Structure formats: C-alpha cells, structure tokens
Amino acid sequence: MTSTLQTSQPRLIVGVDTHQRTHHAVVIDTTGRRIAGAEFAASAAGYRQLTDWALGHGQVEAFGVESTGSYGAGLTRHLLAEGMDVVEVNRPDKTTRARQGKSDPIDAEHAARAVLAGTATARPKVSTGIVEAVRALLVARGGAVKARTAAVSQLRDLITTAPEEIREVLLPLTTQARIAKAAALRPDLTRLHEPAHAARHALRALARRIQALDKEITDAEKALKPLVASAVPTLIARTQISTLTGAQLMVTAGENLDRFRSEAAFAKLTGTAPLPASSGKTRRMRLNTGGDRQANKALHLIAVGRLRSDPRTRDYFARRSAQNLGTKEILRCLKRAIAREVFHALRTDLLRA
Numbered sequence: 001m002t003s004t005l006q007t008s009q010p011r012l013i014v015g016v017d018t019h020q021r022t023h024h025a026v027v028i029d030t031t032g033r034r035i036a037g038a039e040f041a042a043s044a045a046g047y048r049q050l051t052d053w054a055l056g057h058g059q060v061e062a063f064g065v066e067s068t069g070s071y072g073a074g075l076t077r078h079l080l081a082e083g084m085d086v087v088e089v090n091r092p093d094k095t096t097r098a099r100q101g102k103s104d105p106i107d108a109e110h111a112a113r114a115v116l117a118g119t120a121t122a123r124p125k126v127s128t129g130i131v132e133a134v135r136a137l138l139v140a141r142g143g144a145v146k147a148r149t150a151a152v153s154q155l156r157d158l159i160t161t162a163p164e165e166i167r168e169v170l171l172p173l174t175t176q177a178r179i180a181k182a183a184a185l186r187p188d189l190t191r192l193h194e195p196a197h198a199a200r201h202a203l204r205a206l207a208r209r210i211q212a213l214d215k216e217i218t219d220a221e222k223a224l225k226p227l228v229a230s231a232v233p234t235l236i237a238r239t240q241i242s243t244l245t246g247a248q249l250m251v252t253a254g255e256n257l258d259r260f261r262s263e264a265a266f267a268k269l270t271g272t273a274p275l276p277a278s279s280g281k282t283r284r285m286r287l288n289t290g291g292d293r294q295a296n297k298a299l300h301l302i303a304v305g306r307l308r309s310d311p312r313t314r315d316y317f318a319r320r321s322a323q324n325l326g327t328k329e330i331l332r333c334l335k336r337a338i339a340r341e342v343f344h345a346l347r348t349d350l351l352r353a
Helices: 002-008 044-055 073-081 094-100 104-117 130-161 164-170 175-183 195-231 243-253 263-269 293-309 311-322 327-350
Strands: 011-018 022-029 034-041 059-066 086-089
Touching: 011 044, 011 104, 022 044, 022 104, 034 044, 034 104, 044 059, 044 073, 059 073, 059 104, 073 086, 086 104, 130 164, 130 175, 130 195, 130 243, 164 175, 164 195, 175 195, 195 243, 243 263, 243 293, 243 327, 263 327, 293 311, 293 327, 311 327
Parallel strands: 011 059, 059 086
Antiparallel strands: 011 022, 022 034
16 A cells, blocks of 8 residues: 555655755656745754655655755755665856846756756765864865965065064065064064054964964874775875875765766766867867866876876886877876876775765
8 A cells, every 4th residue: 555655655855955044955757847936044944844744745756956065065965864765966067057047946946957957967065074084174275375375475476575673684584484583573562653563563473373274284284194095096006195184085976975876977077087078180189177176286286296206107207208298288198097006095995985
C-alpha cells in the first residue's frame, strides 16, 4: 500500500535561491510545471521547514541549490544529512537575467529548471570533515597574508614620505629590519601635532600590526601542518608539494572526491585542462583561464619548484624545448600532468578515509 502511494506521488525538482538570512524555494514537476514557491529562514529550523514543505508536495528527486559553498552551505549540509540528492547550481548569467528579470522566485525557479534540463550536474562538497577544517584555517591565513602585504606596502610608502631624520634611518634597511626598527620607535604622544612624531606613531603602529600578522600566519601554518599530514600523507610526500599547496589542493577537491567523474574533471576544475580554440583549417588548443585560480596557482608553484630541483622535470623541459615548445606551453603541460598525479594521490588518501 505504501509503495503504491509513493509511486503515485508526483516526481519533483526543488530549486533554492540562497541568501544570508533567507532562502527562497520553488518546486517544479518533471514536466517543467511550476508547483509552488515559498521563503524560509536561513537557520536550522528554516532548513527543516523547507525540507518538510518540499516533501509535502510529492517525491523530490533533487534539490538544486545556489552557492552551496557560501550562503547555501548550511542548507546543503542539512539536505545531505537527510539523504537528499543535492546539485550545485550557478547563479543565472547576465544574458538570462536581462531576458527573464531578477527576483528570488525567478532565480529559485531557474535553479530547479537547470537541474531538470541537466545543465547543472555538479555535486556540492561535503563540509563536515577534516577538509572543511583545513579550509577554515586557510581562509584565516589567507586574510592575514593579504593584510600583511597591505601593511608592508603602507609602511614602505610612509617611510618614503617621512621627515628626513626618520627616512634616512629606515629607508636603507631590509623589510624585516625596517619592521623591527619601526616597531621600536618611541613617539612623544604630547607632540603628535608635529609631523615627525606623528610619523613615528604611525610607523610603530604599522610595524606592530605586521608583527602580529606574522604571528597569526605562523600559528595558522602550525595548525595546518598536522591536519594536512594526517589527511593527505600520499599527496604531501610527492616532490615539491608542501603543507600549503597540499592544503589548497585538498580544499579544491573537497572531501567527497567521488563527485569527479575522472581526473580530467579535476584538471578542468583546476584550470589545467586546455580548451579547444580551432577554426577552419587551424587546429590548436589554448590555455584555460577558468577554474579554481588558487588551485592553479598551487600547481604552478609545484611545477616551478620541480623545474628548479627535480632532475626528471628538468629533463622533460629540455626534451620539450627541443621540440620548439615555449616555456609557457611546457609549464601548461607540466601542470596538467601534476594535476593528474595530484588527483590520484588525493583519491588514495581521501577515499581511504
């Protein structure tokens, strides 16, 4: 009786437009007919209400969710924990929005129709394991590195324009020596109306900010090292793959590596799979400028490091140079090969877990 009732229920697709405070969901059936739409709070209670509301309309085949790694992360975790099939959907492009307009119900319906049409097929990353922990630490370190770069630039510029008695002392020093010297400056706080003492005060603040950020970066790297070593030992045992490059590549891949159909799909995600650029009788491939650029950067660092220190890679470079390939093209080939190597090492590590 229950089996007959379940098979008689309409088969549905749910699209969800996600925001920080609210999510808008739209239900369509497998013929493309719009069934219902509603808004829910972006909270644990709201996720339960959205799921119950969707299931109340029939048998849900899949949820198409926008921004599964940001605004939709909480909903995605909830749906996966409930055993639902979740598909990651990109936000509508400008052409679609110019033609159809922009609103939460329109975007949610677009998400559902993208799943129904098969144009959205990507599986979201699982964010309940060690890879998510590594990602959080990488985000904190990345923010500190960016802030440090800005502070060092400000310190340099302020030294350049500082009064001569300060400029002549700090300008000849190396960056690290400048930071140490500036951090030890002692401005007279009762004379900040004078440019020299105001400059000392500002330089000391910038230098101490850099020192604090240096500690923050070091602490993040110390925290990352044992996590990455335990999660992907096979990967970081490879030549020139450090804790940081290994961390970035495992975060890009995600915990559920089985969502990739092949290593070619991983190469495309990292921007190392060449794209066809042929026309008429001309047959050629071009560099892929898409994909995860942080992962592409990590692969580039590995390739450059191996060119400097790995005899096999240097021999490969010499052979390809003899075939009239330029440095950029050889690096592209190296990065593609390293992406393949990384994928198989990640599979060994993450699927083992």
